[in-house]
Amino acid sequence: MGLAAQDRSMKILVTGGAGYIGSHTCLELLQAGHDVVVVDNLSNSHEESLRRVQALAGRKLEFHRLDLLDAPALRQVFAAHRLEAVLHFAGLKAVGESVTKPLAYYHNNLTGSIRLCELMHEFGVRHLVFSSSATVYGLAEKMPLTENMPLSATNPYGRTKLMIEEILRDLHVADPRWNIAILRYFNPVGAHPSGRIGEAPGGVPNNLFPYLAQVAVSQRPELAVFGNDYPTRDGTGVRDYLHVWDLAQAHVRAIEQFDEAFLRAGVADPYLVMNLGTGSGVTVRELVDAFQRVYGQPIPTVDAPPRPGDVVGACAGAERALRLLGWRAERPISTAIADALAWQQRCAEVLR
Ligand code: NAD
Ligand code: WQD
Numbered sequence: 425m426g427l428a429a430q431d432r433s434m435k436i437l438v439t440g441g442a443g444y445i446g447s448h449t450c451l452e453l454l455q456a457g458h459d460v461v462v463v464d465n466l467s468n469s470h471e472e473s474l475r476r477v478q479a480l481a482g483r484k485l486e487f488h489r490l491d492l493l494d495a496p497a498l499r500q501v502f503a504a505h506r507l508e509a510v511l512h513f514a515g516l517k518a519v520g521e522s523v524t525k526p527l528a529y530y531h532n533n534l535t536g537s538i539r540l541c542e543l544m545h546e547f548g549v550r551h552l553v554f555s556s557s558a559t560v561y562g563l564a565e566k567m568p569l570t571e572n573m574p575l576s577a578t579n580p581y582g583r584t585k586l587m588i589e590e591i592l593r594d595l596h597v598a599d600p601r602w603n604i605a606i607l608r609y610f611n612p613v614g615a616h617p618s619g620r621i622g623e624a625p626g627g628v629p630n631n632l633f634p635y636l637a638q639v640a641v642s643q644r645p646e647l648a649v650f651g652n653d654y655p656t657r658d659g660t661g662v663r664d665y666l667h668v669w670d671l672a673q674a675h676v677r678a679i680e681q682f683d684e685a686f687l688r689a690g691v692a693d694p695y696l697v698m699n700l701g702t703g704s705g706v707t708v709r710e711l712v713d714a715f716q717r718v719y720g721q722p723i724p725t726v727d728a729p730p731r732p733g734d735v736v737g738a739c740a741g742a743e744r745a746l747r748l749l750g751w752r753a754e755r756p757i758s759t760a761i762a763d764a765l766a767w768q769q770r771c772a773e774v775l776r
Contacts, residue, residue, distance in 0.1 A: 435459040436679060437507045437549075439492060439540060440514030441485075442469035444623040445555065445612055447477050448672040449511060451621070454481035456676050461505055463498065464514065465491040469624070476620045492536035495543065502547040509551035509679050510544060512537065515584070518630055519559070519733065522581035533584035534591075541595060550601050553678050554592060556585045556608045558664070558701070558738050567662075567705065570741035571608070571697045578733055589697070596695040603694040605678045610664035610701030610740045612671050614760030615767035622767030623668075632708065633665065633760075637768040640719045647723060649708050651730030654737075660708035662737035664701040667755035667763070674700050677749040701740025702753040711757070718761040 436453060440446045441462030447469070453460050454477070462474060462485055474487050486505075490497040492514055515533045516522065522529040537554075544550065561569045562576030577583040589606055596602045613633040615622025629635040638644045652659040682694065706714075716723050746752045 433457045433459055434508040434679070435461065435505055437501070437505070437510045438462050439510065439512045440464055440469075440555075441511075442466060442471060442473050442487070443513055444469075445609070445668055445671060446511070446513040447473045447621050448616060448668045449513070449675045450474070450485060451477045451481055451616065452669075452672040452676045453679075454478070454483045454485060456680070458676075458679075460485040461501060461507065462487045463490050463492070463501055465489065467491075468516070473621055473624070480616070480618055480620060492539050493532070495539050498539065498543055499546075502543050502549070507547070507549045509553070509682075510540065510549060511553045511555075511675055511679065512540060513555045514540075515555065517557075517581060519579050519581045520630060522579055522584075523733075526580040529580045529584055533581075534587055537588045537591065541591070545599075550599075551603045551679070551682055552592065553605045553607060553675060554588060556589055556606050556697075557582065558608055558610045558699070558740065560586050560589065560608060561738065563735055565736065567737055567739045568703060568741035569699065569738060571699055571744055593695060600694070603682050604696070605682070606695075606697040607674065607678065608697065608699050608740075609671060610666055610699070610738060612668045613665045613757075614667045614669065614755070614763040616669060617759075617763050617766070619763075619766040619770040622764065632663075632711065633764060634768075636711065636715050636723065637761075637764045639723055640715050640721065640765060641768050643768070645724060647712065647725045648728035649712075649725050650728050650734060652727050654730070656707055656737060658707050658709045661734060662705035662707050662739065664703070664705055664739045665711070665757055665760060666700065666702050666740075666753045667760045669763075670753040670755050671700055674745065674749065674751045677751050681749055696748065698745045698748060699740040699742055700745055700751075700753075701742050703740055703742040705737055705739040706757060714757055715761055715765075718758055719765055
């Protein structure tokens with residue numbers, strides 16, 4: 425049986441819960457009354473984030489510093505708790521790094537996910553929400569991107585997401601008792617409005633939003649705009665930027681409404697794929713202008729060649745998440761910018 429509509433707390437395992445999206449989701453889960461157990465190897469995060477999550481929530485969570493590849497350590501966590509569901513965020517996510525270190529990405533992301541599923545099976549835990557990515561739509565040009573579109577990947581990172589989606593589908597076909605929700609995130613951005621948690625990329629940020637925030641607060645001299653003659657409104661790349669807080673709230677809905685979502689889908693099989701995005705695209709230049717409006721300062725930019733592997737545009741068809749979860753992204757880009765700037769100015773340094 426799936427999880428009924430929840431008016432009771434559940435005990436939820438959050439892999440990668442110290443990370444950017446995981447920490448925001450842990451906060452939402454705690455504030456929704458659920459009990460949270462986090463496993464994270466802190467390879468791209470800090471335990472301080474979890475201390476701040478607990479302070480913000482006014483509630484405790486349980487944290488185990490471990491690697492998903494360490495099956496004995498992970499087994500101890502399953503043995504110690506009657507877990508009811510798993511939110512699986514843990515994984516390496518830098519596209520460029522995945523091209524230079526493919527084996528590290530395949531081992532970490534694929535083997536880690538398989539180890540997790542093996543232990544879920546061993547302990548009879550069969551509710552799983554997986555962090556997938558719009559990157560699985562590959563170079564698709566038709567916008568908006570909808571869940572039934574053909575999938576492909578243009579880099580090892582994207583291929584790990586595609587392969588894990590297939591592994592989970594095969595797992596569900598083999599044993600339909602597995603309730604699986606695959607959530608394809610578009611571009612999560614921003615930070616918690618408290619300024620206490622956010623994205624703490626070590627070194628030079630790969631992604632536009634954190635890089636722009638650092639330019640805005642003069643931590644970096646200028647933004648290089650990768651490509652300015654794409655077939656878009658102003659020649660620069662288009663993306664679907666959604667507030668990480670909206671994204672966190674989608675996970676609480678997904679975990680609390682497993683059954684309802686499947687019933688609404690009219691599917692016998694509880695295996696669902698949903699895009700999580702705003703459904704609106706923003707160009708790089710539009711984002712720069714928005715940052716300038718919110719921050720009130722000019723943002724220096726310089727035109728640069730297109731970045732290899734970049735898609736022209738990616739924008740979510742977000743209707744299914746609305747229909748099945750009753751979820752839509754609520755927060756405007758200006759809120760994400762203000763929250764990202766507050767984070768950048770107040771606390772990011774401490775977590776580096
Ligand atoms: P993040 O790097 O901040 O968080 C991932 C967390 O997983 C980190 O805390 C890291 O220490 C941990 N981790 C990695 N490998 C691990 C392992 N083997 N064992 C234990 N812990 C491990 O990344 P994020 O932005 O929060 O992304 C979370 C998930 O969402 C990832 O799977 C990512 O691929 C996916 N996603 C992210 C984006 C994005 O733009 N941020 C977009 C789409 C999908
Ligand atoms: C956005 C736009 C760039 C930096 C990446 C990953 C993807 C997913 C989300 C995990 C593009 C332009 C960027 C800069 C720029 N992560 N840009 N100057 O490329 O949509 O996706 O993050 O799943 O897998 O590939 O996001 O923020 O890197 O780029 O002009 O310094 O900003 O060309 O048009 P992207 P991004």
